[in-house]
Amino acid sequence: MKRFFSLLLVFTLTIFMLACGGKKETKKAEPQKPQVNQQEIAQKVKAMLDLKAQFDQLKTQKEKDDLVQKLYNSAREILNLDPNNADANSVMDFVQLYYAKGWMERGKYSKAKEMVENVLEFSPNNEDAKKLLEKINDWEFLTKDEFKKIKRKMTFEEVQALIGYPLEKVEQKDKYGRTVIAWVYREPELKRKVVLYFNDNGVLISKYWPKNKTTKKKK
Known part of the structure; x- marks a missing residue:
């Protein structure tokens, strides 16, 4: 009798285990992405x-610098919700x-070019970026022809409008102890330094173009 109950117990456990093992695994449903709330996006x-619109009315550089960061954050938030939003992409x-433009003003043309090319990669018809x-x-x-157009007594503003921002600005003293501001550019062929010297009133007093090195012929 005990054996019967033992066999019955084993049989019952076997059936239970087979039944459990025979169940098909059900895949868990993937969490659905929250639907984009178009009304919320429209408000943003x-x-x-x-x-x-506020930015376009600002006058000072500091005010613009402060607000442009808010513009960036706002556009980025919208693009996270709606990557193809035309207004956010435009901003x-x-x-x-x-x-x-800020990198250009610092003479960091390679960084400026990188940002503009990134804009053109996503917006190839952006005319402002092309210009x-x-x-x-x-x-x-700075080419030799442009260098020739630079004349003494030109101001900072006149030079900048003609040939752009320098790669660096260096303030130094001349042999008489006077303050001189050097604007450093590079010529395109050998990438040598071209320097324009201004007095402390921002007026051009002299300029320097690197001389070509000549090799002496052996006798």
């Missing part, structure tokens, strides 16, 4: 465009071109 877009292009890239390519190096 309106707020972003209001910021852009993001605007922000990148703004920063590219800025053309200006970067023109201003990155």
